[in-house]
Amino acid sequence: MEKSLLEVKDLNLHYVVFGGSLKVLDGVNFRVGFKENIGIVGETGCGKTTTMKAIMRILGMTTAKISKGEILFKERDVLKMNEAEVQKFRRREISMIFQDPTAALNPVFSIKSQIYNVIKYSQGTEKKLTKKERKDLATKALSDVMLPDPERVLENYPIQLSGGMRQRVCIAMALLSDLDLLIADEPGTSLDVTIQDQILELLNELVRKKGISIILISHALGIIKNITHRTYVMYAGFMIEAAKTTELFSNPLHPYSKGLIASVPTLVGRGISNGIPGHIPNYSNPPLGCRFHPRCSYTMPICKVEKPPFLTVSDTHQVACWLFKKEGDKIGK
Amino acid sequence: MENSNILTIKNLKKYFFTQKGIVKAVNDIDISIKEGEILGLVGESGSGKTTVAYTVVGLYSPTSGEIIFRNQNIGNEGKNRSIKLKQEIQIVFQDPGTSLNPARNIYQILEVPLKVHGIKNRDKKIKELLQTVEIPEDYIHKYPQMIGGGERQMISIARALASNPSLLILDEPTSALDVSIQAKIINMLLQLQKNFNLSYLFITHDLSLMRNIASTVSIMYLGKICESAKCKEFFEKPLHPYTQMLLSSIPVLTDAEEDIKPKKVKSIGEIPSPVNIPSGCSFHSRCSKKMDICSKEDPIMAEISAGHFVRCHLFKQIEL
Ligand SMILES: Nc1ncnc2c1ncn2[C@@H]1O[C@H](COP(=O)(O)OP(=O)(O)OP(=O)(O)O)[C@@H](O)[C@H]1O
Ligand SMILES: Nc1ncnc2c1ncn2[C@@H]1O[C@H](COP(=O)(O)OP(=O)(O)OP(=O)(O)O)[C@@H](O)[C@H]1O
Ligand code: SF4
Ligand SMILES: [Mg+2]
Ligand SMILES: [Mg+2]
Numbered sequence: 092m093e094k095s096l097l098e099v100k101d102l103n104l105h106y107v108v109f110g111g112s113l114k115v116l117d118g119v120n121f122r123v124g125f126k127e128n129i130g131i132v133g134e135t136g137c138g139k140t141t142t143m144k145a146i147m148r149i150l151g152m153t154t155a156k157i158s159k160g161e162i163l164f165k166e167r168d169v170l171k172m173n174e175a176e177v178q179k180f181r182r183r184e185i186s187m188i189f190q191d192p193t194a195a196l197n198p199v200f201s202i203k204s205q206i207y208n209v210i211k212y213s214q215g216t217e218k219k220l221t222k223k224e225r226k227d228l229a230t231k232a233l234s235d236v237m238l239p240d241p242e243r244v245l246e247n248y249p250i251q252l253s254g255g256m257r258q259r260v261c262i263a264m265a266l267l268s269d270l271d272l273l274i275a276d277e278p279g280t281s282l283d284v285t286i287q288d289q290i291l292e293l294l295n296e297l298v299r300k301k302g303i304s305i306i307l308i309s310h311a312l313g314i315i316k317n318i319t320h321r322t323y324v325m326y327a328g329f330m331i332e333a334a335k336t337t338e339l340f341s342n343p344l345h346p347y348s349k350g351l352i353a354s355v356p357t358l359v360g361r362g363i364s365n366g367i368p369g370h371i372p373n374y375s376n377p378p379l380g381c382r383f384h385p386r387c388s389y390t391m392p393i394c395k396v397e398k399p400p401f402l403t404v405s406d407t408h409q410v411a412c413w414l415f416k417k418e419g420d421k422i423g424k
Numbered sequence: 425m426e427n428s429n430i431l432t433i434k435n436l437k438k439y440f441f442t443q444k445g446i447v448k449a450v451n452d453i454d455i456s457i458k459e460g461e462i463l464g465l466v467g468e469s470g471s472g473k474t475t476v477a478y479t480v481v482g483l484y485s486p487t488s489g490e491i492i493f494r495n496q497n498i499g500n501e502g503k504n505r506s507i508k509l510k511q512e513i514q515i516v517f518q519d520p521g522t523s524l525n526p527a528r529n530i531y532q533i534l535e536v537p538l539k540v541h542g543i544k545n546r547d548k549k550i551k552e553l554l555q556t557v558e559i560p561e562d563y564i565h566k567y568p569q570m571i572g573g574g575e576r577q578m579i580s581i582a583r584a585l586a587s588n589p590s591l592l593i594l595d596e597p598t599s600a601l602d603v604s605i606q607a608k609i610i611n612m613l614l615q616l617q618k619n620f621n622l623s624y625l626f627i628t629h630d631l632s633l634m635r636n637i638a639s640t641v642s643i644m645y646l647g648k649i650c651e652s653a654k655c656k657e658f659f660e661k662p663l664h665p666y667t668q669m670l671l672s673s674i675p676v677l678t679d680a681e682e683d684i685k686p687k688k689v690k691s692i693g694e695i696p697s698p699v700n701i702p703s704g705c706s707f708h709s710r711c712s713k714k715m716d717i718c719s720k721e722d723p724i725m726a727e728i729s730a731g732h733f734v735r736c737h738l739f740k741q742i743e744l
Contacts, residue, residue, distance in 0.1 A: 134605070136572035191522075240699055240700065243697065251440070251442065252470075253469055255470055256469060259469075283670065284629060285673045310600075311675060313674070354602075357635075358632050358674065363607050365607060
């Protein structure tokens with residue numbers, strides 16, 4: 092198998108909450124190759140952001156407990172890094188565009204001071220920038236993400252910007268650092284499609300020119316289809332399907348993936364589908380066996396008792412569902 | 425004046441005065457929504473959609489122009505609106521994460537509007553509201569951070585419905601959610617709209633979603649409306665160059681959809697700012713069909729066919 096830039100192995104995580112724990116990640120496995128764009132899609136609340144925060148090591152230690160698993164970045168285990176190594180890792184190797192731009196920006200500081208702060212750390216201490224260089228760098232970063240009037244934006248506070256403008260500020264800040272892996276958590280939700288298009292083009296260019304890899308998380312399946320090479324589908328804390336992106340959309344296998352893709356509203360105008368029946372599982376007492384079984388229309392007896400392993404259907408397609416187990420398939424790792 | 429519009433906006437302007445100049449966020453727009461209609465408001469990020477929404481609910485006072493709610497001009501009342509009026513016009517905010525108070529549980533969140541509007545029998549009403557949005561009753565003791573994004577959005581909707589409004593403004597209510605949950609929320613909203621004859625001002629970037637739910641679609645660019653038409657007509661016959669650029673950029677999944685999109689219009693040129701609006705047609709800096717007149721004269725809104733309005737020099741008013 093080719094070398095991976097990032098490999099997450101059997102990641103298990105629970106949140107400690109008042110009166111119990113939420114078993115959110117239940118053995119997450121995935122990998123990102125060098126210069127690879129991967130997509131992660133899945134239900135609201137299935138643990139996508141949690142997984143990314145675990146990789147960045149920015150989860151609150153007292154509430155988020157990792158009970159098992161490895162996160163290998165260039166073969167080093169991120170979970171075993173000491174504080175100094177983590178700092179360096181975050182400044183030089185990995186960067187994340189956060190889902191909620193309002194929460195990611197500090198409301199009491201101007202955009203300028205927040206960007207300058209990023210510049211200060213991302214450029215290291217070795218080269219000192221003049222005031223002008225710093226301002227030029229910040230202005231350029233903002234115009235790179237198609238923000239009109241960067242000079243005004245620098246002086247503004249987050250509240251004075253529209254939702255999409257705040258999002259682009261966050262993208263600009265993430266791109267200022269040197270990096271090998273960019274995690275983009277819903278980078279397009281509050282942008283109109285023409286700007287979205289241009290920003291995704293910008294991300295694509297980064298992959299081509301700088302040779303970085305990208306993890307793109309999005310509910311907009313059309314975007315995932317257009318720019319990623321491979322896609323993982325996540326449900327209730329684990330990966331249920333992985334395939335070459337084109338293959339996933341032309342031939343989804345897992346019942347959840349099928350339901351998800353069928354829920355996308357179409358331009359042809361056939362009305363709104365009913366969505367997948369049932370509710371998101373309760374993480375304090377998740378279903379046994381396959382976590383999707385209470386909502387699945389193909390449930391078999393084994394689904395209720397045993398968690399399905401990741402089965403290889405073809406070189407480019409894997410699925411975690413008992414429907415795809417063939418006689419003689421070896422179960423277990 | 426007889427009129428079947430629940431909301432009529434005339435020549436609305438909203439400017440923000442900042443150190444770096446005047447932000448002309450909403451710059452002379454007309455919008456009308458009929459009783460029981462869903463108006464889809466789509467447009468560039470930063471084009472002023474949320475500002476329109478905030479002005480309609482009275483969070484901002486208009487710089488000039490009229491906002492007419494069922495024959496009553498409510499524009500200049502701004503923050504001093506009567507309780508009755510606040511009851512009639514409600515909003516679901518763009519940001520599901522931050523719009524619910526984390527220090528209150530679901531019961532308390534839903535109780536606030538009921539108290540404000542003097543609604544009795546609150547226990548019963550809260551149960552009904554939760555039922556309407558299909559959230560289990562035992563959620564009343566939970567706090568916003570303990571529930572999922574989709575559920576939080578359902579609670580925001582329930583809160584907006586608490587005062588029995590007749591006009592609901594939805595500012596990207598589902599953009600943070602997965603498509604299956606989105607489908608459920610939208611179906612619920614459509615059902616509510618039918619049952620209670622509600623009218624919606626629905627703001628979204630998702631044109632595919634718009635295609636399936638809006639009665640009328642209006643497109644906003646730099647503080648102005650550039651095209652407005654009945655939904656079907658709009659998608660079958662988009663006219664304004666910005667609209668064509670928008671439609672051609674929609675990311676879709678299937679070939680059937682790819683086929684009905686206009687030919688790819690590459691997005692070119694700098695995106696102008698509302699502080700420094702280009703002369704003439706404000707879209708001319710990005711337009712592929714730009715003519716000499718475009719940078720000199722601002723086109724006026726023309727009715728091209730019944731109910732189809734476009735603001736572009738390429739099109740001329742029909743004789744009605
Ligand atoms: N700090 C926390 N404490 C307790 N529970 C949490 C915390 N953060 C997240 N959760 C819960 O963990 C689950 C996974 O959340 P996460 O944000 O990772 O989902 P997601 O896949 O990113 O969803 P979305 O698509 O809505 O962004 C959710 O049920 C959420 O409510
Ligand atoms: N309180 C404010 N003070 C100063 N400028 C503001 C304020 N609120 C909004 N603006 C500016 O007004 C313009 C329109 O913002 P608005 O939030 O209405 O856009 P929008 O169409 O909702 O965009 P998005 O799709 O990104 O949410 C932007 O340029 C924004 O920076
Ligand atoms: S008026 Fe001119 S610049 Fe404006 S959209 Fe029409 S053709 Fe383009
Ligand atoms: Mg998330
Ligand atoms: Mg907005």
